[in-house]
Amino acid sequence: xxxxxxxxxxxxxxxxxxxxxxxxxxxxxxxxxxxxxxxxxxxxxxxxxxxxxxxxxxxxxxxxxxxxxxxxxxxxxxxxxxxxxxxxxxxxxxxxxxxxxxxxxxxxxxxxxxxxxxxxxxxxxxxxxxxxxxxxxxxxxxxxxxxxxxxxxxxxxxxxxxxxxxxxxxxxxxxxxxxxxxxxxxxxxxxxxxxxxxxxxxxxxxxxxxxxxxxxxxxxxxxxxxxxxxxxxxxxxxxxxxxxxxxxxxxxxxxxxxxxxxxxxxxxxxxxxxxxxxxxxxxxxxxxxxxxxxxxxxxxxxxxxxxxxxxx
Numbered sequence: 001x002x003x004x005x006x007x008x009x010x011x012x013x014x015x016x017x018x019x020x021x022x023x024x025x026x027x028x029x030x031x032x033x034x035x036x037x038x039x040x041x042x043x044x045x046x047x048x049x050x051x052x053x054x055x056x057x058x059x060x061x062x063x064x065x066x067x068x069x070x071x072x073x074x075x076x077x078x079x080x081x082x083x084x085x086x087x088x089x090x091x092x093x094x095x096x097x098x099x100x101x102x103x104x105x106x107x108x109x110x111x112x113x114x115x116x117x118x119x120x121x122x123x124x125x126x127x128x129x130x131x132x133x134x135x136x137x138x139x140x141x142x143x144x145x146x147x148x149x150x151x152x153x154x155x156x157x158x159x160x161x162x163x164x165x166x167x168x169x170x171x172x173x174x175x176x177x178x179x180x181x182x183x184x185x186x187x188x189x190x191x192x193x194x195x196x197x198x199x200x201x202x203x204x205x206x207x208x209x210x211x212x213x214x215x216x217x218x219x220x221x222x223x224x225x226x227x228x229x230x231x232x233x234x235x236x237x238x239x240x241x242x243x244x245x246x247x248x249x250x251x252x253x254x255x256x257x258x259x260x261x262x263x264x265x266x267x268x269x270x271x272x273x274x275x276x277x278x279x280x281x282x283x284x285x286x287x288x289x290x291x292x293x294x295x296x297x298x299x300x301x302x303x304x305x306x307x308x309x310x311x312x
Contacts, residue, residue, distance in 0.1 A: 005294040009061045009305040012273050012283035016065065019053065020282035021084035021138075021200070022268035025117070028226055031055045031261045032117045033268065034069070034087050034096065038281050043208045047280055049082045051096060054118050060286070061308035069119030070096055070112045077126065078110060078111075079103045084200060084255055087109070088167075089117070090149070095167045096121045097128070097151065099137040106134045109153060111168050122230040124168050127151065129161060131176060138255075142203040142234065144163055148233050152212070155199035156192040160235065177235070186229055190217040196227050200255040203234070209295045210234050212246060213256040223247040224254045226269065228297060245269060245300050252279040262309045267300050 012019075018038035025032045033055045039048040051071035057063045073083050073284070078100035085098040096112040097118075108130035112121025129136050129151070139153040141163070149163035151170065158179040159169035181193035189196030196216035204211045209230050216227040225245040231237060244256065250272030257268035267289055270282040275282055288307070289300045 007059075007061045007308040007310075009286065009308065011303065011305050012271065012286035013063060013286055013305070014055060014284050015274060016170055017053075018274065018277070018281045019284045020175075020253070020270045021255040022257040022284045022286075023084070023086040024257045024261075024266065024268055025087045026259055026261050027089055027117050029262075030056050030058055030117075031060070031259065032087070033063075033257075033284070034085050036084060036282055037068075037080060040281075042280055045280075047081070047083075051082055052085050052096065054308075056118070057309045059310055060264075060266075060306055068162075069114075070098065070121040070123075073098065074112065074121070075100055075110050075123045077103060078108075081107065083107075086140050086202075087117070088141045088143065088149075090143065090167050091165075094119075094121070095141070095169075097139040097141055099139060102127065102130065105130075106132060107136045109136050109139050109151075113168065113286040125145075128170070129176065130170065135159065135228075138200045140201045140203045142205070144205070144234055148234075150203060152201045154201065156197070158186075158197055158201060158214075173277065175276060179236055179238065180308065183240070184225070186238060187216070187227060187238070187240040187242075188219065190221060191201075192220045197229075198224060200224075200253075202256045204258045204308070205234075206260075206291065207295065208232070211241075211258070212238055213258055215254050215256070218247075221247055223252055226254055226256050226267075226300075230295065241296060243299050244297060245302065248301060250277060250293055251282050253282070264306075264309065266306065269302075 108127035186195035
């Protein structure tokens with residue numbers, strides 16, 4: 001047992017295929033990881049992504065691949081761009097929120113529903129969020145302590161909706177709320193709003209502080225780093241916190257997924273570290289990190305893996 005305890009995972013944690021946009025979800029004693037899938041052969045030298053996959057672990061070392069759990073073939077109204085998802089459990093069902101390209105239109109957010117965390121997921125038959133533009137990507141879903149669920153999303157703007165109890169519709173009276181994109185909230189940066197915020201939001205709560213993790217651009221930088229902002233409310237106002245992870249990683253993009261699991265806090269991200277890797281062939285990695293007493297976070301280093309978590 002002592003020898004087993006010393007086992008570590010090795011980054012990238014998935015080596016059988018190219019994966020990106022990691023979205024961890026804990027259910028009981030298991031961590032489920034939902035990812036996008038970069039196809040081996042590119043189409044038009046761009047992100048070539050048609051489906052979402054699920055992996056699971058009980059110890060952060062040994063991973064099980066549950067295969068393809070949702071795909072564009074399951075969404076009759078979409079035809080391309082199976083981009084960054086996130087899943088959540090409520091009332092015994094699992095909901096997978098996925099950005100897709102709507103046929104003859106822009107980006108929209110689909111929802112797959114399943115009785116199992118490993119799918120298969122079934123599309124609700126229509127977009128959950130569809131503003132008729134290209135901003136509706138990279139959804140992050142969060143249920144607060146009072147039961148209210150939030151779905152944030154967006155590039156270049158950060159927006160949110162208040163999800164209803166059914167998790168497949170939202171409060172139309174409140175509608176889509178646009179967060180003010182200011183340097184005070186997201187830092188002065190090189191993206192289209194003049195802030196660092198770019199895409200890939202991830203909403204997380206700890207000790208009464210709400211964290212918005214996201215992919216970001218510093219001025220004059222051509223690759224994304226990860227950054228974070230904090231708030232005392234799930235709807236802001238947000239205050240820029242700083243850099244979470246630097247740009248180095250061999251890809252144009254990055255995507256945060258933060259989760260607490262068995263007393264540890266993990267940051268999932270992606271790089272281009274696998275053979276043949278690069279901007280359109282990415283690979284999911286993980287690092288453990290800790291918060292400072294005041295709730296701030298020191299930059300997290302990319303690493304070779306994390307220690308396993310084994311029961312006594």
